[in-house]
Amino acid sequence: xxxxxxxxxxxxxxxxxxxxxxxxxxxxxxxxxxxxxxxxxxxxxxxxxxxxxxxxxxxxxxxxxxxxxxxxxxxxxxxxxxxxxxxxxxxxxxxxxxxxxxxxxxxxxxxxxxxxxxxxxxxxxxxxxxxxxxxxxxxxxxxxxxxxxxxxxxxxxxxxxxxxxxxxxxxxxxxxxxxxxxxxxxxxxxxxxxxxxxxxxxxxxxxxxxxxxxxxxxxxxxxxxxxxxxxxxxxxxxxxxxxxxxxxxxxxxxxxxxxxxxxxxxxxxxxxxxxxxxxxxxxxxxxxxxxxxxxxxxxxxxxxxxx
Ligand SMILES: Nc1nc2c(ncn2[C@@H]2O[C@H](COP(=O)(O)OP(=O)(O)O)[C@@H](O)[C@H]2O)c(=O)[nH]1
Ligand SMILES: [Mg+2]
Numbered sequence: 355x356x357x358x359x360x361x362x363x364x365x366x367x368x369x370x371x372x373x374x375x376x377x378x379x380x381x382x383x384x385x386x387x388x389x390x391x392x393x394x395x396x397x398x399x400x401x402x403x404x405x406x407x408x409x410x411x412x413x414x415x416x417x418x419x420x421x422x423x424x425x426x427x428x429x430x431x432x433x434x435x436x437x438x439x440x441x442x443x444x445x446x447x448x449x450x451x452x453x454x455x456x457x458x459x460x461x462x463x464x465x466x467x468x469x470x471x472x473x474x475x476x477x478x479x480x481x482x483x484x485x486x487x488x489x490x491x492x493x494x495x496x497x498x499x500x501x502x503x504x505x506x507x508x509x510x511x512x513x514x515x516x517x518x519x520x521x522x523x524x525x526x527x528x529x530x531x532x533x534x535x536x537x538x539x540x541x542x543x544x545x546x547x548x549x550x551x552x553x554x555x556x557x558x559x560x561x562x563x564x565x566x567x568x569x570x571x572x573x574x575x576x577x578x579x580x581x582x583x584x585x586x587x588x589x590x591x592x593x594x595x596x597x598x599x600x601x602x603x604x605x606x607x608x609x610x611x612x613x614x615x616x617x618x619x620x621x622x623x624x625x626x627x628x629x630x631x632x633x634x635x636x637x638x639x640x641x642x643x644x645x646x647x648x649x650x651x652x653x654x655x656x657x658x659x660x661x
Contacts, residue, residue, distance in 0.1 A: 367535035368417040369449030374441060374472070376465055377401050377425030379454045380486040384518035385409040385422045388528070391630065393548040393555075394422045395562035399573060401425060402565055404433070404659055406440050408549040410542050416532050417540040421448060426468055433648040436661025443661075445472070450480050450534040452527075457485040457499055457515065458492075466506070473507035480511040480534040484527060489517040552631060553583045554658070559626045560595045560639065563619040564608070572607060575600030575648060577657050582638075590634040593627075598644045605641055616641070 373381040377400030386392050389409040395402055401424065409420040421444045424437035445451055453472055455465050472481055483503050488496065496515060503513050512530045516523040550558070557578040565573040582594035599605055609616045616639060624637040647653040654660045 364537065365415070366417075366537065366539055367415065367532060368419075368538050368540050369535035370419045370421055370447065371450045371452050371531055372421045372423060372444045372448035373452050373454060374423060374445055374468075375425060375454035375484075376456075376468065377427050379425070379456045380518040381425070381454055382407075382422050384454070384484070384486065384516070384524070385420045387518050387521055387524055388418075388420065389547050391547055392559075392626065393550065395558050395565070397562060397565040397573075399565050401427065401429075401434075401437065401574060402562070404437055406444050410546050410548065412540060412542070412544040412546075416535060417542065417544075418528075418531060418535065419541065427464070431648050432651065433654060433659060436654065436659060439661045445477060448479060449536055450482065450531055451477065452482050452484050452531065454484040454486055456487050457496060458487045458490045461499070461502065469503070469506050473509065475509065481507060481509070482511050482527070482530055482534070483507065483513045485513065485515040486518050488515045488522060489520045491515075553580045555630060556580055556583065556593050556623075556627055556637075557595060559630070560597065560619070560623045560637075562626075563623045564597060566622075567615055567619055568604075568608065572599070572604050575604065576608070577647060577659070579657065581640075586636070588634070590636065591627075591631065592636045592638075594638045594640070596640045596642050598642055598647050600643075600645060600647065602643050605643055608641055 373385060375381055382394035382396045382403050385394050388411050393409045394407045403422055403424045407422040411418045423441035423444045426438055426441050451472060500513050511534060514523060514527045514530055516527055557580050561578045564576050577598045579596045581596055584592050586592045599608055620637050620639050624635050627635045
């Protein structure tokens with residue numbers, strides 16, 4: 355005989371959706387759009403997302419657990435190799451694969467190779483191709499692009515053009531994803547929206563501002579470590595973060611003339627965190643030089659970037 359719990363959950367669907375694709379196609383933007391909160395930081399720079407990040411969307415019929423992954427790219431450093439491994443591991447474990455591309459860009463070799471790699475059927479989960487950034491795309495090129503995708507992956511479940519930034523067609527994508535989810539009860543409490551701790555979110559919000567402020571290769575050689583995260587009464591949080599830079603010469607570039615840039619990074623990160631955590635935040639930032647941290651397995655482990 356069925357238990358009451360089983361009866362009430364028989365029609366409920368729950369599963370994981372891996373968001374896969376090259377850097378910068380809009381994976382994190384889509385996840386934030388669906389969750390309604392910034393759970394994954396977004397910048398115009400590739401390789402902003404370093405960890406596997408969960409965004410949990412729950413409604414009456416389903417719980418969709420989105421797995422935002424680092425973009426699939428080539429890179430020589432240990433950090434880059436770890437990031438790509440994280441993306442493929444997430445794909446293997448997911449119930450549905452959402453394979454994203456930027457349809458404002460011509461289909462480059464890397465994107466094609468990625469699509470072919472998933473289309474070969476080694477992974478048996480349903481695949482949905484997401485053609486993002488239609489708000490900027492040339493309308494005449496969209497149909498031929500969709501036709502090409504159908505040729506490249508005839509076994510895919512669906513091809514959905516969307517704009518993650520504007521929220522266009524995201525509901526259509528959600529309907530497609532929902533149909534691919536297995537029937538099973540929720541895995542997370544309905545009010546959970548991510549698996550990241552507040553500490554991890556604080557580090558990410560600081561890193562977002564560093565990425566937005568710095569140019570060329572510098573942001574890719576920075577990381578953020580939270581050294582202190584305490585409540586100091588009245589629900590106010592005191593957070594101390596260390597920004598690691600890869601070279602002595604990056605330090606003044608990060609701090610800026612008269613400390614102006616650093617101040618701006620601190621203000622922006624604090625404002626974002628106050629909205630997210632719904633409390634007042636006192637954020638203190640320090641800068642530390644740690645040469646080659648991105649090749650140091652011990653340091654990558656400390657930062658949770660060991661893949
Ligand atoms: N025009 C446009 N830009 C977008 C859209 N989605 C994401 N972007 C931008 O593309 C850049 C990369 O987005 P992000 O979500 O970090 O990509 P990810 O590397 O795949 O996670 C950011 O500057 C986003 O604002 C979209 O639908 N339309
Ligand atoms: Mg991302």
